Amino acid sequence: MVRQVRRLLAAVTGALIVTAASLALVGAPVRAAGVAPPKPPPAGVDISGDRLGEPLRLRADTQPVEVGAVIDQVSWLGSTGQQRGPAADSLGPKYTIVVLAGEVPRSTYDLYPLARGGPRVYRPARQPGPGKAKAGWFFGRLNMSESLRTAGVPLERQFDTVSGGVGGGERVIPEDSMNPAQDIDEALGELQRLLLLNVGVMLVITFGLAGIALLIRRRTH
Template identity: 45%
Template sequence: MGRSVRKRLLMVAAAGVALATIGVALPAAAAVSRPTTVAGQAPKAPKPTALTITGEGMADITVTAKEKPQLFGDLLEEVNFMAGAGGAHSQIAAPKKSTLGKKFAVVVHYDDKPRYAYDLYPMASGGPKAFRPAAQPDKKKTTAVWFLGRMTMSEALRIAGAPIPEKPDVMSGGIGGGERVIPEDSLPNGRDLDTLLAELRRLVLLNGGVVLVLALMVAGVALIVRQRTR
């Protein structure tokens, strides 16, 4: 093979290496220029932001998670067990309309858009009842189902402003959901739970101090008696 042929082959090979290098470098540069995302980080799921309550003979009530987070959370617990396929353990047959009492319609909003709607009957015979309509604000298909409501339903709605008689003896969350925390203002003498626990701790420490002093006194007396009997 002549020297000129080898030179041409070397030039062709060098050109191929250069093209391959450029082909690898361009996608890498494009990837660097594009905005990157954290690996494995999924988009944040939307959260409920507001809840509206409507009923006959009352003004509409709106409770937001930002302004009243505790009340919003309490109200959400009265309906969130009915979302999707949840709450199967508390589903019931449709009750008679004459036993339901006053209806309160609750709509849960996500980013100011209505998504879920429920009908609550806190004063129904035999305990609170709840209904999930088949037609929902977000146009998603679901089934119309009746549920046993939480025993705290009437108090949660009343605190929000619904015209419902007070039931201070309500303590349990009922069959529809979990337990409800006892309000702080229901403690004796108007003291909150933190104050009561703090006083209890002080009492325990005081009793412990008294026991320690008595133990030291007994030990001291025993030591004196022992020294005198030698």
């Protein structure tokens, strides 16, 4: 009787051990699946170019606004750009930016914020990341100069820069075009000259008709 009880207890104990081990093995993947994946390393950009003794190293964890503004200059580019760029003497200073994932370079672009006719972007075919790119020229955003200046690039402040938008056209707005009083004076002057011209034309027509009428009257008499 005692042996049977011992055998029963041993069987029950073994079954409990096997069950506990099975639950542990099943529960391990569940707990692992519940763990959040590690966060990707913060993005960043490196900027090098004119009057920069060493590259500017901006990271999203410390300078998120500046990094976002610089990346915004190239994040919208399409797959195909212009194959032929502007003349070299019209491009102005060049700044090369390298977009990183953590500390791993992914893409690179050449920015020309002071190019004649508006900012320009050049995307070289050779990129540091695994993907392929097609070389091409693009019009840049009109706020490129201010975005780079805010990030630390030694550029003069552009007070007339339009925020956002894609480039093209002249960046500089003449000061006299921002003067409404001068515009009104010019409009009134043009109106006055137009009225004088109309009056002159009417006088010529009137004298002409009077002369024709006088000539006809003399011939009929």
